[in-house]
Amino acid sequence: MRLVLCESVAETGQVAASIFAARVEQGPCVLGLATGSSPLPVYQDLIRRYRESEVSFAECVAFTLDEYVGLQPSDSRSYRATIRDGFVDHVDLPVGALHSPDAADPDPEALRQAAATYEETIRLSGGIDVQLLGIGANGHIGFNEPSSSLASRTRIKALTQQTREDNARFFGEGETVPKLCLTQGLGTILDSRHAVLVAQGEGKADAVAAAVEGPVSSACPASVLQMHPHATVILDPAAASRLENVDYYRHVQSLNDELGLLP
Numbered sequence: 001m002r003l004v005l006c007e008s009v010a011e012t013g014q015v016a017a018s019i020f021a022a023r024v025e026q027g028p029c030v031l032g033l034a035t036g037s038s039p040l041p042v043y044q045d046l047i048r049r050y051r052e053s054e055v056s057f058a059e060c061v062a063f064t065l066d067e068y069v070g071l072q073p074s075d076s077r078s079y080r081a082t083i084r085d086g087f088v089d090h091v092d093l094p095v096g097a098l099h100s101p102d103a104a105d106p107d108p109e110a111l112r113q114a115a116a117t118y119e120e121t122i123r124l125s126g127g128i129d130v131q132l133l134g135i136g137a138n139g140h141i142g143f144n145e146p147s148s149s150l151a152s153r154t155r156i157k158a159l160t161q162q163t164r165e166d167n168a169r170f171f172g173e174g175e176t177v178p179k180l181c182l183t184q185g186l187g188t189i190l191d192s193r194h195a196v197l198v199a200q201g202e203g204k205a206d207a208v209a210a211a212v213e214g215p216v217s218s219a220c221p222a223s224v225l226q227m228h229p230h231a232t233v234i235l236d237p238a239a240a241s242r243l244e245n246v247d248y249y250r251h252v253q254s255l256n257d258e259l260g261l262l263p
Helices: 009-024 040-051 079-086 108-124 161-170 186-190 202-213 221-227 246-259
Strands: 002-005 030-033 061-064 066-068 130-133 155-158 180-183 194-199 231-235
Touching (some): 009 040, 009 130, 009 194, 061 079, 061 108, 066 079, 108 155, 108 180, 186 221, 194 202, 202 231, 221 231
Parallel strands (some): 002 231, 030 061, 030 130, 130 194, 194 231
């Protein structure tokens, strides 16, 4: 696991965007896209690069991490609509190349079939080359809440009350945050060739510390990234503030800047 300690929120976006842009420039690839507040600086920088003709997404395919159960793809609160509004509609990624779990039908059997279909579609695409991740205050990635199997695949998942309260800001007053979702599993995320987690703010500091320095445990789903062969964790000062070995991480980062030890 590589840690990148940044000086600002904007820098976290620039560093992560550089990783994505470098892979896109190599040729056709499959991108994993996350929603929420943490990825926004990444998308803003990628949009800037596209507008300045530094990168094109025309030959990319993209998969979102998750989707609320019961929301139509056109619903402005759905994650498909959110990722379009925040990124896809501002670049040249073909809308037809954007995949998201079909969670509109709340029937359990329909959801199980949709999860299996999504997992198979990722496999047939050749797998995800670069997967962008945020982290919840309780350590979730995607919607893999605490107690999620470390080998889990795309499936139905119940959201914790904390997650629903954290996400209520994306819904209007009086609107109910769904209780269920379809999400890529932790095993699915581990299959990505490069996992890039971005976190900002003191509210994520405890979760980051548990994910990076704590035991690998379903109690902190993001800790599964310790098992990923190519994971990069990009943090602003507040998100890194609970790390015990921060001086060592800065030492490694300095060596890498000097010698180019890590990609």
